[in-house]
Amino acid sequence: MSITMRDVARAANVSVATVSHVINDKPGARIGDDARRRVLDAVAELGYRPNALAKTLSQGGSRFIGLVADAIATTPFAGQIIHGAQDEAWRHGYVLLVANTEGNTAAENDAIAMMLEHQVRGILYSTWYHREIEVPALLKQTETVLVNCYSEDDAYPAVVPDEEQGGRTATEELIAAGHRRIAMVNTTTPSPAQTGRLAGYASALAAAGIDYDSSLVFEAESAQEGGYAIAPAVIASGAEGVFCHNDRVAMGLYDGLRERGLRIPQDMAVMGFDNQDVIAAHLRPPLSTVALPHYEIGAAGVRTLLGLETITGSDRLLVTCPPVVRASL
Amino acid sequence: MSITMRDVARAANVSVATVSHVINDKPGARIGDDARRRVLDAVAELGYRPNALAKTLSQGGSRFIGLVADAIATTPFAGQIIHGAQDEAWRHGYVLLVANTEGNTAAENDAIAMMLEHQVRGILYSTWYHREIEVPALLKQTETVLVNCYSEDDAYPAVVPDEEQGGRTATEELIAAGHRRIAMVNTTTPSPAQTGRLAGYASALAAAGIDYDSSLVFEAESAQEGGYAIAPAVIASGAEGVFCHNDRVAMGLYDGLRERGLRIPQDMAVMGFDNQDVIAAHLRPPLSTVALPHYEIGAAGVRTLLGLETITGSDRLLVTCPPVVRASL
């Protein structure tokens, strides 16, 4: 079928061993200038391309890293994780084997089995939103790193966003914009985001010498509908600014606020969370928010898998969520 | 290192050939019930897992299909294509090798080279929005199918959305809702979507016996900002309904309409296009739109590559864009 090393060897009038040596630029190999040139020429002429599969077979241990994702089709979040993981993997000579499971356990096991059969160096198990998961038993059979999720017992290294720092940052932005009476619209869904962002909100308030007022903390379904529905309550609270659990909630809140004649940011400053692509930059006014560093999380996942990143302190690597200031405060 | 077929053979007291036969359930192989049981037991006991790489090496031709995408990190569109492609690939025993290039030519060539070295059965070259592309020269070296894009000379099979049918469907929905004076907000960007959707709009009008009125056709940047800016003009046109080039434009238009006191759909019916995840279902009111069938496009791409799908007529396989009716008309 295709051109093999043998063909090159024959064309260059050398042995396959020699070809192998020059192609891989083997350190301790003394190849004559002439032979080297002949090989290189033959490679170019024949359009030779090494067979990566054969290579890993003979070397043992492949250059694959598996990435199982639970939802690459619904949000761009998983895409960003994949992007970061891939860039980092390539940087180290690895190729990503991606599998999308859409939360289906059977698909998940198939995916992991497939990766194992392809001799992956390890597996990155990722979720599209930060949460606790039960680690599939199959993952015991290879090195694995949890990405954007973690197991209860922290039995595996995990890379997750620093929710608390993110919540603190969001609140600090509101404070820096001159507000003191700041509401928070939290999610109704129990999650690290729910507790972490709230803790960050509280700690930023405390640091600024503002009393925590529980009547300023609301809960709403974490989507546009939730934000819209909570608008009256937020207005009634007399808040000057509000930190929303995520950008979608902020988007719904925008509608609710405007419908009641409030202007953003003059009458109410709004801060989001996630920096979600299709939304944040395009609301009116553009939404200030805190970015979820998915790209960086994916990249850090690969580094952790390859033993390039050391997780100090807890067993989770916390990645910083940077502020993205636009015009809503 | 790991358990090989030899280990299983030894444990079951048979030859590797026998193991291979029972594991692959080879048709024309007569294996004694006893031997078969012993092999199966040994496999289970040792936790044997076949080495997919070795397998493809000896069989020739791997089970990989490459998918190069230009933007998996920014919209969920690419994710849906990947999802569809992966499901279909798995169904036929193939594994997807995904590479994200974010439009970078160097990354693209690296990706294709990598796939070639991994002996892919073929490559799916995809873009996140439907457009004409220049096919990378490297792709000549393998079977390739264009997904959500096409080359000027149609030198490669391509799978794309049926923009014209989509535009027609969108307009028909507006007509079915009782409107006759229907505006269209087209994009300013030259593209198959621009011409196709407009053609569909015109043809639906014609079919309903409504005169095409060029003063009802507007152009706007295809994002929220464009939709917002065009709102006054659309209102001034006296249209009862408007077909927007995409959901983001519709989202901006919503703002512009409401700001001027118009209610949707009572004062103006709105139709979108794309059925974009984070937006369409969550606007107020939920947006009626036409779905871009990315999942199906990805799946059809794989089928085309495997020769399971025959492209009749032109060299492009047109995939239908189905309507998604919600509350905006």
Place this chain on the structure above:
DNA sequence: ATGAAAGCGCTAACAT
């Protein structure tokens, strides 16, 4: 400085 040969884990004739 270069080549011969063994072997990576598996499949597929071909023997027995």
Place this chain on the structure above:
DNA sequence: ATGTTAGCGCTTTCAT
């Protein structure tokens, strides 16, 4: 019904 053996394309040790 089961085993032997020769590759698949490459790397690597050991000769020469």
